[in-house]
Amino acid sequence: MNRYFGSGLLFIEIDGTAIEYDLEPGEEMVVNTGNLVAMSSSCHIDVVSVKGIKNKFLGGEGFFNTVVKGPGHVIVQTMPISTLAESLSGFMPQND
Numbered sequence: 001m002n003r004y005f006g007s008g009l010l011f012i013e014i015d016g017t018a019i020e021y022d023l024e025p026g027e028e029m030v031v032n033t034g035n036l037v038a039m040s041s042s043c044h045i046d047v048v049s050v051k052g053i054k055n056k057f058l059g060g061e062g063f064f065n066t067v068v069k070g071p072g073h074v075i076v077q078t079m080p081i082s083t084l085a086e087s088l089s090g091f092m093p094q095n096d
Contacts, residue, residue, distance in 0.1 A: 003041070012037065016079030023070025033066045034080030040072030 004010050014037050023029060023043065033047065046067045068074050079087075 005041070014077040015081055015084045016077050019076050019078065021074045021076070023068065023072055023074060025071040027070040029068045029070075029074060030065050031068065031076055032080070033064055034082055035076045035078070036066050036068065037075040037077050039068055039074045042070075043072035043074060044069045 018037060021029060030048075036045075039045065046069070047064050048067055050063055050065055
């Protein structure tokens with residue numbers, strides 16, 4: 001993770017749509033690790049294991065999720081780079 005602070009503009013590149021949330025003190029948000037874009041320094045982050053063997057292997061989301069706890073501002077993206085690459089792979093030329 002990178003930390004940015006100060007006045008001015010920050011340009012970031014994300015895939016899909018940016019969705020912004022304002023978390024209240026103690027409010028938690030569970031997101032796929034690849035979807036988290038940014039959060040306020042007042043937020044706390046924790047990585048937790050996905051519960052249940054079926055969820056890990058059949059859920060399609062992997063073994064870990066990210067829990068962001070407020071207060072603070074959180075930005076998530078709708079399409080992480082792995083999903084974008086998977087979406088575009090069908091349009092790429094195949095070497096036979």
